[in-house]
Amino acid sequence: MQDTLKNIVSEAEAGLATVKSRADFETVKARILGPKGSFTQVQKGMGQVPPAERPAMGKLINETRGKIDAMFTVALEQIVDAELASRVGPAVDVTLPSPDTECGSLHPLELVRQEIIRIFRKVGFTVAEATEVETEHFSFDALNTPPEHPARSEQDTYYFPTERIFSNVTKKGKEAYMLRPHTSSVQIRTMLAEKPPLRIISPGRCFRRDTTDATHSASFHQVEGLYVDKHVTVADLKAVLDYFIRELLGKDAKTRFRPHFFPYTEPSFEVDFSSAHLAKLGKQWVEILGCGVVDPTVFEAVGYKDVTGFAFGMGIERIAMILYGVEDIRYFYQNDARFLKQFS
Ligand code: DAH
Numbered sequence: 297m298q299d300t301l302k303n304i305v306s307e308a309e310a311g312l313a314t315v316k317s318r319a320d321f322e323t324v325k326a327r328i329l330g331p332k333g334s335f336t337q338v339q340k341g342m343g344q345v346p347p348a349e350r351p352a353m354g355k356l357i358n359e360t361r362g363k364i365d366a367m368f369t370v371a372l373e374q375i376v377d378a379e380l381a382s383r384v385g386p387a388v389d390v391t392l393p394s395p396d397t398e399c400g401s402l403h404p405l406e407l408v409r410q411e412i413i414r415i416f417r418k419v420g421f422t423v424a425e426a427t428e429v430e431t432e433h434f435s436f437d438a439l440n441t442p443p444e445h446p447a448r449s450e451q452d453t454y455y456f457p458t459e460r461i462f463s464n465v466t467k468k469g470k471e472a473y474m475l476r477p478h479t480s481s482v483q484i485r486t487m488l489a490e491k492p493p494l495r496i497i498s499p500g501r502c503f504r505r506d507t508t509d510a511t512h513s514a515s516f517h518q519v520e521g522l523y524v525d526k527h528v529t530v531a532d533l534k535a536v537l538d539y540f541i542r543e544l545l546g547k548d549a550k551t552r553f554r555p556h557f558f559p560y561t562e563p564s565f566e567v568d569f570s571s572a573h574l575a576k577l578g579k580q581w582v583e584i585l586g587c588g589v590v591d592p593t594v595f596e597a598v599g600y601k602d603v604t605g606f607a608f609g610m611g612i613e614r615i616a617m618i619l620y621g622v623e624d625i626r627y628f629y630q631n632d633a634r635f636l637k638q639f640s
Contacts, residue, residue: 297338297345297353301360304334308364312371321375325368335364401640405517405628408616409499412519415543416497419536421521424496426482428503429456432471434481438597439560453477454503475503479520480560483607486522487598493525494605499612510624517612522590524605530563530589533606537567537587544615545571552581561588561607573618582618585610 311324328335338357345353381387402410413423426434435441436448446452454475482498498520506512523532534553541549549571558564565588568581587608595603613625620639622628627635 297341298356300334300338301356304328304338305360305363307334308367312367315371315375318375318379321368321371328364329368335361399640401636403628403636404616404620404622404639405612407639408612408619409517409519411544412499412540412612412615413497415540416521418543419495419539421495421497421523424482424486424498425500426485426498428476428501430474430476430481432474434484435474435476435478438484438594439480440591440593440597441559445559447477450505452505454505477504478502478609479518480607480609482520483522483560483594484598487524487595487600492600492603492605495523497521508626510626513613513625513629515629516625519610519612521587521608522605523607524590524600524603526603528589528604528606530606533587533589533608536606537585537608541567541569541584545569545573545619548572556586556588558586558588560591560594562591564588567608573621577618577621584615584618 308324308328311327312321315321315324327333330336342350342353342357432448435453436445441447454477456473479498479500479502482496482500486494486496486498499517500520501515502518503515506514508514523536534551538551541551549569552568552570553565554568556564556566564586566583567585567587568583570581574580574582585608587606590605590607595601595605613628616622616628617625
């Protein structure tokens with residue numbers, strides 16, 4: 297019996313050494329451990345062993361079974377590994393360091409966008425977003441901008457061809473779709489979706505039919521702001537924007553509010569600032585944003601009653617150019633790593 301068990305172990309060893317696939321493995325296993333297998337036969341023969349010898353024999357059989365099981369386990373693991381390797385190709389040592397050690401960083405326009413959001417968030421503004429494809433209603437009509445306004449001309453704004461599915465059928469008839477020329481449309485969309493009081497800023501991409509040069513780009517970014525509540529005045533507007541400009545450009549920054557005209561605010565202003573930043577550029581005052589007290593016709597267009605508010609809009613590229621002393625807007629879009637690396 298002892299010899300038989302030894303032979304079975306050798307048989308298993310020899311059998312497993314030739315195994316190349318899972319099917320081979322199953323064949324060897326059946327030969328030894330299957331219902332008619334050699335080891336199974338020995339186990340069955342225990343009945344004929346004289347009772348006195350049974351404990352010793354039982355022990356031997358159990359030990360042998362342990363050895364055989366261990367051998368089959370190892371063989372099966374090797375088969376599973378081989379199957380996996382054949383699926384994933386040559387071995388890859390995932391613990392080796394990556395050969396690509398270059399690490400990306402945020403784009404300067406994104407850095408400025410995040411900084412603007414951070415500053416306004418501290419005084420209670422949240423971020424609102426809307427679509428880049430807009431209708432005339434949201435871009436102009438609801439913002440008190442009359443049909444003859446130059447911003448509405450095809451020389452300034454990208455319209456989609458009206459015969460396309462893009463044309464929007466409204467009560468007034470067909471209305472053209474366009475790439476939004478400013479983020480001011482977000483004011484209207486937000487007021488229609490929410491109730492006053494409101495404090496939002498809206499950073500996003502805009503498009504104008506500008507010929508690209510050092511200070512113009514047909515695709516650029518703005519941040520719109522809107523504050524709606526009761527009894528909001530120019531003093532609130534000035535306080536918030538003065539705070540913003542000092543946070544952004546340093547405590548020494550001064551502001552100058554120049555009367556201007558925008559259809560959606562009355563009174564309206566352009567804001568210039570002066571700070572140590574500008575000395576580098578050899579300038580004293582630079583315009584940074586447009587703003588004003590929301591015109592009552594805008595509130596009428598969205599059905600808001602008994603509220604006042606202020607709004608503002610600024611270009612992200614322009615602010616990035618001032619902050620970082622970049623003299624050509626095109627650098628932001630050329631994706632030249634030598635330029636981008638300076639902001640990482
Ligand atoms: N929409 C203006 C522009 O594109 C910027 C602007 C000016 C936004 C005054 C405003 C505002 O909300 O009140 O130049």
